[in-house]
Amino acid sequence: xxxxxxxxxPQLIGERMETCDLDRAKMxxxxxxxxxxxxxxxxxxxxxxKAVEHCLKEWIETVxxxxxxxxxxxxxxxxxxxxxxCTMGPCRIIPERNRDRGVCGxxxxxxxxxxxxxxxxTGAASHSDHGxxxxxxxxxxxxxxxxxxxxxxRKKLFALAEEYNIPTNREAIEVAHDLALAYLExxxxxKGEIELTRRAPTxxxxxxxxxxxxxxxxxxxxxxxxxxxxxxxGAHYGNILLHGLRTAxxxxxxxSMMATEVSDVLFGTPVPCxxxxxxxxxxxxxxxxxxxxxxxxxxxxxxxxxEDEAMQKRARxxxxxxxxxxxxxxxxxxxxxxxxxxMAGNHFNQELVIATGALEAMVVDYQCIFPSLPRTASxxxxxxxxxxxxxxxxxxxxxxxxxxxxxxxxxxxxxxxIDNFKLRDPEKVFIPGKPVAVQAGFSVEAITAALGGTLQPxxxxxxxxxxxxxxxxVGCNNPRIKHDYGHVTLSKELIKNDILCVETxxxxxxxxxxxxxxxxxxxxxxxxxxxxxxxxxxxxxxHMGSCVDCSRILVLLAALGNTLGVGIHQLPVAGAAPEWYxxxxxxxxxxxxxxxxxxxxxPMPHISGSPAVVDLLTNGLEGIxxxxxxxxxxxxKAAELIIAHIEEKRKALGI
Numbered sequence: 001x002x003x004x005x006x007x008x009x010p011q012l013i014g015e016r017m018e019t020c021d022l023d024r025a026k027m028x029x030x031x032x033x034x035x036x037x038x039x040x041x042x043x044x045x046x047x048x049x050k051a052v053e054h055c056l057k058e059w060i061e062t063v064x065x066x067x068x069x070x071x072x073x074x075x076x077x078x079x080x081x082x083x084x085x086c087t088m089g090p091c092r093i094i095p096e097r098n099r100d101r102g103v104c105g106x107x108x109x110x111x112x113x114x115x116x117x118x119x120x121x122t123g124a125a126s127h128s129d130h131g132x133x134x135x136x137x138x139x140x141x142x143x144x145x146x147x148x149x150x151x152x153x154r155k156k157l158f159a160l161a162e163e164y165n166i167p168t169n170r171e172a173i174e175v176a177h178d179l180a181l182a183y184l185e186x187x188x189x190x191k192g193e194i195e196l197t198r199r200a201p202t203x204x205x206x207x208x209x210x211x212x213x214x215x216x217x218x219x220x221x222x223x224x225x226x227x228x229x230x231x232x233x234g235a236h237y238g239n240i241l242l243h244g245l246r247t248a249x250x251x252x253x254x255x256s257m258m259a260t261e262v263s264d265v266l267f268g269t270p271v272p273c274x275x276x277x278x279x280x281x282x283x284x285x286x287x288x289x290x291x292x293x294x295x296x297x298x299x300x301x302x303x304x305x306x307e308d309e310a311m312q313k314r315a316r317x318x319x320x321x322x323x324x325x326x327x328x329x330x331x332x333x334x335x336x337x338x339x340x341x342x343m344a345g346n347h348f349n350q351e352l353v354i355a356t357g358a359l360e361a362m363v364v365d366y367q368c369i370f371p372s373l374p375r376t377a378s379x380x381x382x383x384x385x386x387x388x389x390x391x392x393x394x395x396x397x398x399x400x401x402x403x404x405x406x407x408x409x410x411x412x413x414x415x416x417x418i419d420n421f422k423l424r425d426p427e428k429v430f431i432p433g434k435p436v437a438v439q440a441g442f443s444v445e446a447i448t449a450a451l452g453g454t455l456q457p458x459x460x461x462x463x464x465x466x467x468x469x470x471x472x473x474v475g476c477n478n479p480r481i482k483h484d485y486g487h488v489t490l491s492k493e494l495i496k497n498d499i500l501c502v503e504t505x506x507x508x509x510x511x512x513x514x515x516x517x518x519x520x521x522x523x524x525x526x527x528x529x530x531x532x533x534x535x536x537x538x539x540x541x542x543h544m545g546s547c548v549d550c551s552r553i554l555v556l557l558a559a560l561g562n563t564l565g566v567g568i569h570q571l572p573v574a575g576a577a578p579e580w581y582x583x584x585x586x587x588x589x590x591x592x593x594x595x596x597x598x599x600x601x602x603p604m605p606h607i608s609g610s611p612a613v614v615d616l617l618t619n620g621l622e623g624i625x626x627x628x629x630x631x632x633x634x635x636x637k638a639a640e641l642i643i644a645h646i647e648e649k650r651k652a653l654g655i
Contacts, residue, residue: 008405008412010385010397017375017395038064043483045513047279048345050432051352060379062351063370067479079609080112086231093609104231112610113237114229116586119605120244121225123587126367127548128187128218128255130295134262135183137297137403141266142177148301148406151176152268156445160261164195176265183258189217194254199558203567204596208249211624213242213594215250222247237613238620245594245625252591257551263334267300270337270443270545272450272538276435277512279349281342282356284429285321289417290344290353291335292328293365294546298387298401299331301410302363303339311414318421323414328353329368330505330546337441337545345513346484346506347477347581351376357428361417365401366391368476368582381423385413438512439519440543442502444556450536455563462572463655466528469572469646470500472553473507474588475580478603484510486578486602486635491516493639495540498526499646502556505547506579516541550588554595564653569596569626572649574642578602578635593627598645600630600638 035056039049042064055062076082076092083102084090091102093111101107106114140146151157151172158168161175164182168175186194194215197205208214215221225247228234234243264270282288289306291299305311306323315323326344327335335341344353347368353359354373359382362373366388370376374384374395386393387401387409397416401409442450451457461467471494477483487510491501495516503511511517516524522533525540533540544552553575561568575592577585579602592599607613622628632638 008399008409010383010399010416013386013392013396013398014394017378041482043348044485044488045278045345045349045483045510047433047513048349048352048483051279051355051430054430054432055352055355058355058379060351060355060376061372063348064479066372076609078606080115080606081108081609083111083115085114085229106231109237109610109612110235110240112607112613113240114234116605116607116613117225117240117244117247118229119583120586120590121222121247123583123585124225124247124251124255125222126584127251127259127587128222130367130548131255131259131262132184132187133295133297134259134266135180138176138262138266139180139184140403142173142180144173146404146406149266149403151265153265156261156269157265160265163198183262186254186258187218188220192216194218194250196257197249197253199555200253200595201558201561201567204558204561204569207567207569207596207625208594211242213246213249213625215246215254218250218254221250237610238616241613241616242624245590248587248590249594251587252551252554252595256548257554259548260545260551263296264443267296267338269445270441271446272439273337273340273441275336275340275342275438275440277343277345277438277509278433278436279344279353279356280431280433280435281326281344282353282358282431283321283324284358284431286324287315287318287320287322287418287421288324288326288359289414290326290328290359290362291331291341292350292362293369294330294367294548295365295388296331296334297403298363298365298406298410299335301406302413303335303341305407305410305414308411311411311418314415315418315421318418320418320421323418326353328362330548331365333440333505333508333543333546333549336438337543342435343438343509343512346509348483354380354382356431357425358431360420360424361385361413363387363413364391364393364396367584369393380428381420381425383416383420385416436513436515438517438543439539440508440512440517442538442542442544444552444559447542447556450538455559459560459563461528461532465655466498466532467500468498468528468643468650469574470502471573471642472550472575472592472597473501473503473578474505474547474550474575475577475585476506476582478579478581480603481579481633484513486633487511488514488516490576490578490635490639491541492524493636494642495525495529497639497643498528499643500529501541502544502553503541504544504549504553508543508545511541512543517543547584547588554591557595557597566653567596567626570649570653572646572653573597574645575599576601576638576642578638589629593621593629594625596625596627598627598630598642600632600641602633602635602638604631604633
């Protein structure tokens with residue numbers, strides 16, 4: 001064993017998880033008919049259907065089983081009427097029992113609003129803290145304190161620097177240093193405004209100023225949000241929720257946007273690339289490593305380490321044909337759009353890829369990672385390798401990642417996966433179906449390049465009616481809606497009506513698995529959109545990246561608004577989150593609406609206990625930020641709402 005191998009060793013967190021025999025015994029009682037019904041209820045992903053059936057037959061617990069175990073839900077929690085903010089509680093509002101206020105005196109409106117702001121602030125913090133880590137890595141590059149990362153897109157680096165009046169007639173590393181410091185200042189600036197909000201059209205920026213929701217800095221808004229929900233501070237539901245919009249804008253036009261821009265600088269601005277997607281990208285004869293989470297810092301290094309000939313030889317010596325990397329969730333999206341790494345799936349595929357029995361290691365960082373993964377992995381030889389001090393998982397093998405030692409850690413992880421190959425049980429291998437082709441990597445720069453260097457052709461196509469409008473479809477998977485059904489059905493309904501879809505995160509992955517992310521899918525589009533797709537050679541649904549890359553959609557909308565000389569709220573566009581579950585999705589939806597984008601949610605937020613809060617979000621906000629939320633779990637009906645909205649905006653523009 002070399003010195004490097006001795007230096008970086010996996011540390012087991014807690015004890016190795018074991019699958020509960022009682023749970024497995026309960027599942028084993030299901031007959032084939034019940035199993036088939038459950039499969040059809042749970043997902044439309046064809047390879048996932050086979051994997052879910054396999055899990056049910058083999059008594060392997062998944063997210064859907066745990067969801068069933070939670071029924072019946074508490075109706076007060078589901079409606080947002082429970083509060084456990086202090087030890088005077090927990091309190092519940094139960095009007096039929098004359099419980100109209102909590103111990104502190106908070107009524108239903110205040111409790112629901114505080115809960116929602118708490119959720120939103122958590123989501124904004126998650127994306128923005130991700131952004132901070134990326135910016136801090138850029139600073140290390142600028143200081144010359146890491147040799148593992150480099151400036152990949154100099155042109156974009158210099159363009160970003162110019163926004164901050166940073167001189168660019170110097171070495172790229174010096175510019176990177178100053179840009180990183182300027183970005184880090186945005187997390188706690190005293191100048192009173194995040195510079196990137198200046199990208200928004202003048203009319204949109206003016207709305208933020210007039211309503212008092214222009215974000216001052218990233219951390220300031222998140223900290224103030226947490227202050228407001230402390231008992232004895234915020235007491236007016238409307239005032240609390242307006243600050244929620246301000247917090248969301250600090251994420252969308254701040255933390256998330258910086259994460260996207262700096263990732264492009266370090267790893268390259270995405271351009272369209274070809275790859276494959278679904279569970280079948282796992283290879284029976286190779287060492288399989290899945291990369292799961294949201295931060296691309298480590299995964300980029302693992303790609304480099306896995307490509308090293310010494311690692312490939314180690315894999316061959318272990319009896320494998322080589323090393324096969326596959327992506328999951330947003331780390332997978334990052335690698336798909338920049339490296340063409342195959343994608344195994346989205347949020348609800350994470351347990352199913354382990355159930356293939358052919359996964360040597362699942363490497364995770366943070367966000368959207370099931371704490372139960374080590375338990376699932378205990379049915380197989382798979383090792384769950386956690387890497388973030390923020391996200392230690394009992395039963396996982398922890399290998400802390402630091403940008404300054406990134407390559408060293410990546411090599412240790414790849415070695416661990418290779419050495420685990422010999423423990424694979426061939427009789428447990430089950431890889432369903434065949435991969436689907438996918439085209440990903442449509443950054444704003446790539447879209448502009450495809451249109452000849454300007455967005456004017458897109459504006460012209462919209463004006464001519466060939467494209468009626470555009471919709472950003474984002475978000476997660478949720479067991480309350482059949483896996484991928486909301487995303488795929490909504491996308492098909494919209495493109496059929498000549499509406500271009502731009503997608504991120506799990507929504508984009510769902511469309512990819514359904515075959516919508518290839519130019520060949522244009523046959524599903526209306527005649528106008530179909531003609532544009534064929535002329536330009538693009539899919540009718542564009543993959544724009546990970547969840548944090550929803551900021552790319554903001555940049556695209558801002559560019560369209562500036563081209564037309566109108567605010568974002570005047571554009572024939574909309575947003576949708578058909579299967580959302582996460583606090584991050586609440587922040588994303590809120591910064592869409594605060595930016596002027598009508599946004600339709602699938603699952604209902606936990607706010608139904610306050611008609612006043614519901615009315616503010618679905619009606620009142622339109623008089624404040626010129627946009628609002630709608631809730632519609634049926635994706636066909638959601639499409640009808642969006643189409644009507646787009647036609648209304650077209651009429652107002654006279655097109």
